[in-house]
Amino acid sequence: MARSNDEVAALLQEYADLISITGGDAFRARVYEKAARAVGGHHADVSTLDLKGLQEIPNVGKSIAQKVREYVDSGSVSAVEELRARIPAGVRRLTAIPTLGPKKAMAVYEELGISSVDELADAIHEERLRDLKGFGPKTEENILHGIELLRSSGGRVRLDVATGLAEDIVAALSAVPGCERCTYAGSLRRGRETIGDIDILVASRKPAPIMRAFTELPYVTEVIGTGDKKTSVRTGKGLNVDLRVVPTDSWGAALQYFTGSKVHNIRTRERAVHQKLKLSEYGLFDVESGDKIVSETEEEVYERLGLPWIPPALREDRGEIEAGLRGALPDLVTEADLRGDLHTHTDLTDGLAPLEEMAEAAAARGYAYYAITDHAPDLAMQRMTDERMLAQRARVRELDGTYPTRGRRGGLRLLHGTELNIGPDGRVDWPDEFLAGFDLCVASVHSHFNQGREALTRRLVRACENPYVNIIGHPTTRLIGRRPGIDADLDAVFAACARTGTALEVNAHPDRLDLRDEDILRARRHGVRFAVNSDAHAVPHLANMRYGIATARRGWLTAEDVINTWPERRLRAFLRKTKP
Ligand code: DGT
Ligand code: CA
Ligand code: CA
Ligand code: ZN
Numbered sequence: 001m002a003r004s005n006d007e008v009a010a011l012l013q014e015y016a017d018l019i020s021i022t023g024g025d026a027f028r029a030r031v032y033e034k035a036a037r038a039v040g041g042h043h044a045d046v047s048t049l050d051l052k053g054l055q056e057i058p059n060v061g062k063s064i065a066q067k068v069r070e071y072v073d074s075g076s077v078s079a080v081e082e083l084r085a086r087i088p089a090g091v092r093r094l095t096a097i098p099t100l101g102p103k104k105a106m107a108v109y110e111e112l113g114i115s116s117v118d119e120l121a122d123a124i125h126e127e128r129l130r131d132l133k134g135f136g137p138k139t140e141e142n143i144l145h146g147i148e149l150l151r152s153s154g155g156r157v158r159l160d161v162a163t164g165l166a167e168d169i170v171a172a173l174s175a176v177p178g179c180e181r182c183t184y185a186g187s188l189r190r191g192r193e194t195i196g197d198i199d200i201l202v203a204s205r206k207p208a209p210i211m212r213a214f215t216e217l218p219y220v221t222e223v224i225g226t227g228d229k230k231t232s233v234r235t236g237k238g239l240n241v242d243l244r245v246v247p248t249d250s251w252g253a254a255l256q257y258f259t260g261s262k263v264h265n266i267r268t269r270e271r272a273v274h275q276k277l278k279l280s281e282y283g284l285f286d287v288e289s290g291d292k293i294v295s296e297t298e299e300e301v302y303e304r305l306g307l308p309w310i311p312p313a314l315r316e317d318r319g320e321i322e323a324g325l326r327g328a329l330p331d332l333v334t335e336a337d338l339r340g341d342l343h344t345h346t347d348l349t350d351g352l353a354p355l356e357e358m359a360e361a362a363a364a365r366g367y368a369y370y371a372i373t374d375h376a377p378d379l380a381m382q383r384m385t386d387e388r389m390l391a392q393r394a395r396v397r398e399l400d401g402t403y404p405t406r407g408r409r410g411g412l413r414l415l416h417g418t419e420l421n422i423g424p425d426g427r428v429d430w431p432d433e434f435l436a437g438f439d440l441c442v443a444s445v446h447s448h449f450n451q452g453r454e455a456l457t458r459r460l461v462r463a464c465e466n467p468y469v470n471i472i473g474h475p476t477t478r479l480i481g482r483r484p485g486i487d488a489d490l491d492a493v494f495a496a497c498a499r500t501g502t503a504l505e506v507n508a509h510p511d512r513l514d515l516r517d518e519d520i521l522r523a524r525r526h527g528v529r530f531a532v533n534s535d536a537h538a539v540p541h542l543a544n545m546r547y548g549i550a551t552a553r554r555g556w557l558t559a560e561d562v563i564n565t566w567p568e569r570r571l572r573a574f575l576r577k578t579k580p
Pocket of ligand 3 (some may be wrong): 186197198199242
């Protein structure tokens with residue numbers, strides 16, 4: 001379900017942007033930005049809170065609380081609408097460029113009349129931006145880079161945004177009389193990191209009421225086409241949705257067909273042809289007689305092709321057909337296999353919730369163990385000191401085992417860790433004596449992303465060789481659609497991880513999903529272990545694990561490959577590495 005907290009957070013963030021664009025008070029814009037973050041990370045659903053409850057959220061004062069209520073009650077906020085109306089649509093299109101701030105967007109619009117991304121790219125190439133105040137060659141380069149990122153994202157959206165919307169749609173359509181089955185297919189069912197469009201499949205004998213209910217959903221902004229087999233719509237979230245309604249007896253064939261991927265389907269169709277069969281979205285048919293052989297379930301379709309059922313995460317023609325034929329498909333890791341989370345933050349650094357709330361929420365997820373890994377001092381803005389870290393450790397020890405959890409009879413085990421910064425030379429924040437006091441250390445690159453390939457590789461390898469570094473956090477540091485990963489020799493890094501007993505993180509934040517699926521597949525061949533972590537900065541982020549698990553599955557990982565599915569004792573042995 002899309003959470004109302006996320007919607008409200010997005011609205012407050014937009015309001016902050018609108019204030020900046022219209023030349024409003026920078027302080028005021030920051031107030032809304034902070035409120036947006038706090039609302040997004042708040043544990044309780046804001047649509048259930050009254051004014052008083054809302055004002056208990058940090059950074060939410062009376063006027064913001066009123067706007068939230070207004071949004072919950074009416075679906076819009078007049079102050080936001082007013083500012084929206086003052087901003088030309090062209091400027092809003094420009095602010096989609098990740099490296100172009102709202103002020104600069106307004107400037108190029110007002111001074112040069114530029115109102116689209118293409119016009120802006122042309123203007124830069126014609127050097128027309130140079131004369132504007134505050135624009136130089138460096139700015140131009142940044143903007144061009146941002147345009148490239150925007151174009152390479154190809155209008156695809158984040159996995160969590162698509163998942164929230166798809167689950168809403170499936171719930172709504174499942175409630176329509178005559179809907180016998182409903183699910184999402186396509187890249188979303190395969191768990192890809194970004195989604196081009198959502199594909200929904202319904203089994204029903206009466207398509208008309210389903211199609212009507214679909215086009216009347218509140219977030220549909222335009223009906224692109226509608227018929228009794230297929231309807232396509234645009235939504236306000238910038239995402240198109242295709243709905244297909246099929247007869248119940250072709251459900252399996254249709255689900256297999258529309259789950260894809262296209263390259264996987266080419267392989268399954270080839271296998272059909274070799275057996276004088278024809279595979280389509282309606283079923284598997286005998287070519288000569290035209291008789292339908294199977295189509296009710298995916299399992300039947302695969303079985304008739306001589307294959308076991310193949311999990312959607314693997315359907316990318318990356319060897320799954322061959323593995324299926326050999327009976328060697330991996331037993332993929334699931335969210336239920338997880339026994340803990342090994343990379344999380346609290347409000348001691350840039351998290352939003354105190355340690356106690358995070359631990360309680362972790363216990364509610366049924367974990368057996370949970371690591372707190374706040375930022376280390378070299379990330380200067382976090383103002384970490386030895387004293388603060390040690391005080392947190394004392395508190396962690398006090399709370400250890402005090403939260404009842406499904407996952408462990410003696411209560412949730414709390415591990416005290418930290419997220420170290422891998423410096424430009426591969427060194428980390430603290431000397432060995434201090435590091436020795438932690439139960440585990442995550443180490444991540446947070447700066448100097450543009451060092452050369454050799455320097456970056458050496459840096460990461462050196463971090464692996466540190467006997468106290470257990471997990472390399474978000475190893476490539478990419479941000480989906482915003483920042484490419486660092487240019488390191490990943491095979492050298494993976495080999496170092498395998499050699500030193502350092503795990504690679506699969507960071508579950510839907511902005512990151514780092515390592516990505518293809519890199520996981522490569523790392524796995526080196527014999528590396530992995531940790532699927534939420535990197536939660538607030539309670540709701542703990543639930544991002546599902547996206548990390550989806551990515552791990554696309555990388556063919558089993559529970560055996562993932563250290564935070566292991567029993568605590570085995571995990572602790574792994575964390576000891578080989579200390580001098
Ligand atoms: P996306 O939407 O770009 O994230 O990726 P998909 O995989 O969801 O692709 P989409 O929406 O174009 O089509 C959904 C599935 O339908 C696709 O994975 C396989 C199937 N499909 C669509 N068009 C074709 C086609 O021309 N040939 C075959 N074999 N399958 C197709
Ligand atoms: Ca799709
Ligand atoms: Ca589609
Ligand atoms: Zn972190």
